[in-house]
Amino acid sequence: MRRGTRYGVLLGPLLAGGAPPDLVRRAARGLGLPERGAYAVVVLAGSVPEAAVAEGPDADGTLWRWCGSGDGDGAGDVAVVLLGAAGPPGAVARLGKHGAGPGGMSPVVGSLAELGAARRLAGTALLTCAPGTREVVRLDERLPTALLVSRPELSARLLAEVFGPLLALVPAERAVLVGTLEAWLECGGSMGRAAVRLRCHRNTVFNRLRRLERLTARSLSRPRELVDLVLALDVLRLSSAPP
Structure with missing residues (x-):
């Protein structure tokens, strides 16, 4: 069983948005993540390759926590990413290296409490991927197209x-x-x-x-x-x- 399976219980309320502060604190402890930090959410269409599931830390300090989507919006696996020194480009490059995609990445948010909004924006980014591609795209690089798909x-x-x-x-x-x-x-x-x-x-x-x-x-x-x-x-x- 993937470790990401158990993270779904902790990440689900955060990704849904509106989690109360005490729940955010408990989830942070269970996930081994700080409440505040440079976070992004990634959603992939389909399942992530096993090679990409590693939690980290990556060479630049990036940490990953995976869970299933369950939202019925075309997304498969979802990752909450505590970004390291390489920032969003480094995270996207890592996914591309392992053949993940298509996928969308949210803008950076400053805390676990903001993951609900980040999850929605990552889903919008995913919708900007053309059919048949394996690209992982950042919403900040697809804003005009994101307006169209919205x-x-x-x-x-x-x-x-x-x-x-x-x-x-x-x-x-x-x-x-x-x-x-x-x-x-x-x-x-x-x-x-x-x-x-x-x-x-x-x-x-x-x-x-x-x-x-x-x-x-x-x-x-x-x-x-x-x-x-x-x-x-x-x-x-x-x-x-x-x-």
């Missing part, structure tokens, strides 16, 4: 409003335009670098992007309209359907 009805409306004509294309044609937009964005808006990545001529990238602008009635050169396109692209990326 309001699915608005996300669906945004996708239909911005990409409606694009979605009407045959899948192969749509995938070419979406892939070109993704490459252009990843290359910092450089036509030349996007062309190298896509192994096509620079003019081909230009023509594809101009067609995308016509279809969406939005210009890549207008910042507010570019925001619409980027957010709609995030919604499309998070959908279960391929582009």
Whole structure:
């Protein structure tokens, strides 16, 4: 039996939020953790690999306490992490090393009493992971996307409003335009670098992007309209359907 199984009894009330101070103190003693410290919560979709279950301390002093989710929100195992010198990036790197994921990490909170809010935010971070990926992401690095997944009805409306004509294309044609937009964005808006990545001529990238602008009635050169396109692209990326 995993040690994390017994931690569920102690962590459950903390992760649910609203635990009274005396319960927080008792849980801290049982967990072997201080009441106050730099904490984060990690939620994973599915079970964590056995190699990642070690409680620590890691080389930088990070401590881990694992338990099951039981929340029915798509999460599997949940960890409360007392962060060490490497901070959140170090914890995420550790999970990636052991092949955990997809997963989401909350922002840092200052005490065990704040784990309820951290658990909810970690769950939101998990929702920003694209289907089929093994990434573990930090909410602080996915805030715009987190806003989208928090309001699915608005996300669906945004996708239909911005990409409606694009979605009407045959899948192969749509995938070419979406892939070109993704490459252009990843290359910092450089036509030349996007062309190298896509192994096509620079003019081909230009023509594809101009067609995308016509279809969406939005210009890549207008910042507010570019925001619409980027957010709609995030919604499309998070959908279960391929582009």
